[in-house]
Amino acid sequence: MKALALSQFQQLNLTTAGLLIFFVYFCGVVWWVSRKSTRQTYQNLQNLPFEDGE
Amino acid sequence: MSTKIYYDDDIVKKFVVVTLIWGGAAFLFGLIAALQLAYWPLNLNLEWITFGRLRPLHTNAAIFAFAGNAIFAGIYHSSQRLLKTRMFSDTLSRIHFWGWQLIIVSAAITLPLGYTQSKEYAELEWPIDIAIALIWVVFAVNFFGTIAKRREKHMYVAIWFYIATIVTVAVLHIVNSIEIPVGFLKSYPVYAGIQDAMVQWWYGHNAVAFFLTTPFLGLMYYYIPKAVNRPVYSYRLSIVHFWALVFIYIWAGPHHLLYTSLPAWAQTLGVVFSVMLWAPSWGGMINGLLTLRGSWHLLRTDPIVKFLVTAVTFYGMSTFEGPLLSIKSVSALAHNTDWIIGHVHGGALGWNGMMSFGMIYYLVPRLWKTSLYSVALATKHFWISLLGILLYYISMWASGITQGLMWRAVDPQGRLMYPDFIETVVKIVPLYWVRAAGGLLFIIGFFIMVYNIIKTIQSAPAQQEQTPVIVPDEQPSSSTPDEGHRKLEGLAAVFTVLAVAAILVGSVIEIYPTLSLHKYVQPNKITDPYTPLELAGRDVYIKEGCYVCHTQQIRPLAAEVLRYGPPSTIEESMYDHPFQWGSKRTGPDLARVGKKYPDLWHYRHMIDPRSISAKSIMPNYPWLAEKKVDFVSLRKKLSVMKMLNVPYDDDTVANADIVAQKQAQTIADQLVTEGAPQGLADKELVALIAYLQALGQKGKKP
Numbered sequence: 001m002k003a004l005a006l007s008q009f010q011q012l013n014l015t016t017a018g019l020l021i022f023f024v025y026f027c028g029v030v031w032w033v034s035r036k037s038t039r040q041t042y043q044n045l046q047n048l049p050f051e052d053g054e
Numbered sequence: 055m056s057t058k059i060y061y062d063d064d065i066v067k068k069f070v071v072v073t074l075i076w077g078g079a080a081f082l083f084g085l086i087a088a089l090q091l092a093y094w095p096l097n098l099n100l101e102w103i104t105f106g107r108l109r110p111l112h113t114n115a116a117i118f119a120f121a122g123n124a125i126f127a128g129i130y131h132s133s134q135r136l137l138k139t140r141m142f143s144d145t146l147s148r149i150h151f152w153g154w155q156l157i158i159v160s161a162a163i164t165l166p167l168g169y170t171q172s173k174e175y176a177e178l179e180w181p182i183d184i185a186i187a188l189i190w191v192v193f194a195v196n197f198f199g200t201i202a203k204r205r206e207k208h209m210y211v212a213i214w215f216y217i218a219t220i221v222t223v224a225v226l227h228i229v230n231s232i233e234i235p236v237g238f239l240k241s242y243p244v245y246a247g248i249q250d251a252m253v254q255w256w257y258g259h260n261a262v263a264f265f266l267t268t269p270f271l272g273l274m275y276y277y278i279p280k281a282v283n284r285p286v287y288s289y290r291l292s293i294v295h296f297w298a299l300v301f302i303y304i305w306a307g308p309h310h311l312l313y314t315s316l317p318a319w320a321q322t323l324g325v326v327f328s329v330m331l332w333a334p335s336w337g338g339m340i341n342g343l344l345t346l347r348g349s350w351h352l353l354r355t356d357p358i359v360k361f362l363v364t365a366v367t368f369y370g371m372s373t374f375e376g377p378l379l380s381i382k383s384v385s386a387l388a389h390n391t392d393w394i395i396g397h398v399h400g401g402a403l404g405w406n407g408m409m410s411f412g413m414i415y416y417l418v419p420r421l422w423k424t425s426l427y428s429v430a431l432a433t434k435h436f437w438i439s440l441l442g443i444l445l446y447y448i449s450m451w452a453s454g455i456t457q458g459l460m461w462r463a464v465d466p467q468g469r470l471m472y473p474d475f476i477e478t479v480v481k482i483v484p485l486y487w488v489r490a491a492g493g494l495l496f497i498i499g500f501f502i503m504v505y506n507i508i509k510t511i512q513s514a515p516a517q518q519e520q521t522p523v524i525v526p527d528e529q530p531s532s533s534t535p536d537e538g539h540r541k542l543e544g545l546a547a548v549f550t551v552l553a554v555a556a557i558l559v560g561s562v563i564e565i566y567p568t569l570s571l572h573k574y575v576q577p578n579k580i581t582d583p584y585t586p587l588e589l590a591g592r593d594v595y596i597k598e599g600c601y602v603c604h605t606q607q608i609r610p611l612a613a614e615v616l617r618y619g620p621p622s623t624i625e626e627s628m629y630d631h632p633f634q635w636g637s638k639r640t641g642p643d644l645a646r647v648g649k650k651y652p653d654l655w656h657y658r659h660m661i662d663p664r665s666i667s668a669k670s671i672m673p674n675y676p677w678l679a680e681k682k683v684d685f686v687s688l689r690k691k692l693s694v695m696k697m698l699n700v701p702y703d704d705d706t707v708a709n710a711d712i713v714a715q716k717q718a719q720t721i722a723d724q725l726v727t728e729g730a731p732q733g734l735a736d737k738e739l740v741a742l743i744a745y746l747q748a749l750g751q752k753g754k755k756p
Contacts, residue, residue, distance in 0.1 A: 007093060009556030010746055012294075027554065029294060030294055033290040033293045042289040043289075045208055045211075046286050047285055049135070049210065049212075049278075049279050049280055049285075050283075052136070052138065054135070054523055
């Protein structure tokens with residue numbers, strides 16, 4: 001199983017697929033946190049350090 | 055609804071005070087070590103403070119005592135406020151505090167005495183390793199307990215960085231410290247050769263990532279907004295920063311092993327992910343700096359802001375330089391030189407140091423309910439320290455690049471232009487003085503701060519009454535709907551599992567294949583294990599910290615092969631528990647030094663290196679000719695090695711001490727005929743000579 005997995009490292013299409021998956025995932029995260037609708041939430045979150053009661 | 059609560063500020067005060075005490079110690083050790091390189095007699099012929107033992111003490115003190123306590127101060131202070139609750143348990147806080155200080159004291163005792171595993175930043179021996187794991191668990195329980203009882207549903211980005219720090223450091227420490235004890239303060243790691251190198255630098259690099267970077271980023275995301283009284287520039291960017299950094303950083307370790315006998319695929323992964331780190335690191339830096347938008351005037355007036363902004367700037371410079379140094383062709387020049395020393399001090403003094411100082415100036419007046427004794431002194435501290443760091447950084451760049459170029463210089467006939475290693479050392483000694491001057495300035499600045507802080511605390515009101523704060527109770531349903539990442543932020547357990555998954559992916563993919571060493575070893579090149587005496591000598595080599603200045607890994611680069619011989623192979627270090635590849639060449643590589651010189655050469659060189667090489671900066675090791683070899687423990691040592699699959703036969707294990715004494719007698723007799731004094735047969739020096747003469751000789755078979 002392990003030997004099989006290691007032998008696949010040579011397969012360019014597999015490693016390329018891995019790269020694409022991670023890149024698409026990354027773009028997804030960036031899109032997801034940038035959605036307009038989340039503006040208010042993040043504004044609340046970024047003010048947390050100032051709500052310590054001091 | 056709202057509640058009256060008391061933050062536990064006493065624990066924060068405790069951590070701040072010890073940060074200052076250990077910081078002073080760490081910086082002084084560093085200054086002495088720097089001066090020893092510029093002027094060797096400062097090793098004072100004393101084994102306890104010789105460079106090879108002092109340097110690990112300096113690095114451990116700087117990382118775990120100074121930066122460690124600064125992190126804890128900041129985490130205990132900011133977490134309570136961000137989570138709107140007191141720490142989970144005051145008792146656990148105190149156990150964490152006193153336990154950590156005890157670990158530091160035990161390190162300060164054992165390292166000068168030569169008890170070391172020789173794995174960089176993980177030198178401490180197994181009983182202390184266990185203590186570190188236990189205290190870290192206490193810290194983790196206390197921290198996650200605080201998260202569990204928090205009054206604020208959402209976890210601010212700083213808290214995520216603290217979570218990543220706590221879980222990852224636990225994984226790194228435990229995996230890298232798996233070792234078999236052979237005595238109360240002596241052990242051998244279960245890993246050998248390329249396995250040990252891979253695990254060690256996976257640990258070593260991520261000690262930088264998850265002990266000196268992620269916790270400090272958490273501090274940055276809290277203290278910069280607090281200091282300038284503005285929210286972070288982009289909260290969205292901080293989310294991307296966090297996940298990208300945590301996922302990518304864990305892969306970068308192999309960039310410490312470029313051109314070594316580590317399999318090429320692992321090296322390539324290390325390079326690719328190191329270069330990728332540019333993006334999240336700079337995203338975070340920009341996020342920190344732009345938090346000052348509209349408040350840049352504070353940079354002129356407020357020393358706290360000066361320190362914090364400079365720290366983030368150094369973070370940006372170090373994280374630019376790091377990926378650069380990870381590119382193979384740059385590494386070929388920079389690796390093993392002072393450039394790397396400059397790089398880490400840019401990070402340690404510039405990023406960790408300045409961040410800690412800014413935080414301390416912010417914390418002390420607030421904790422002791424007073425105002426800073428002198429803003430002018432704090433500003434002086436800033437400028438003196440900054441000048442010191444710049445002198446340090448620039449002198450090490452010049453030194454590293456100069457020496458790296460001299461090592462590789464080849465004339466038109468294909469011969470080394472500086473075949474004598476000492477020529478390249480003499481050239482950079484003046485820069486060692488400049489570096490020491492930079493360090494001195496940094497320390498002067500630090501002591502100005504200590505004076506300023508003491509005066510501040512003295513001016514505090516005698517009655518330090520605890521004032522309660524009023525915090526709103528957690529609202530069951532906030533104004534925004536719970537969905538997606540905002541829900542995730544509320545689920546600390548799920549969040550932690552995802553963070554662990556992110557760091558485990560890279561760890562497993564890189565480490566697991568190298569654990570099956572036999573796959574990479576060519577059966578016809580398998581080497582012989584060390585003889586019992588050579589193993590005893592190897593332990594002397596480890597104890598004296600020879601690996602601090604000498605590598606045992608010849609890279610497949612033309613100039614290196616000309617200077618030291620054929621490149622090192624996987625098989626040559628396959629029985630090395632621990633590996634001794636080193637990371638710095640203050641002296642030449644020793645991978646093939648065996649049989650290059652007669653025994654007497656080594657005897658004279660260890661007693662007085664100047665008698666062999668007039669300009670040498672190596673310390674004298676006169677005690678090696680007086681201290682006796684511990685022959686008795688050899689049976690145990692060999693049996694542990696055998697357990698770790700080093701092929702010793704039962705006879706050799708059972709008679710290890712006798713076999714060793716016999717070999718020692720032969721070497722000692724030979725030394726006498728060459729002109730050395732009588733009576734060396736049971737001394738450490740003979741064992742060390744046996745080991746040095748075996749280096750590079752084990753792979754040669756008829």
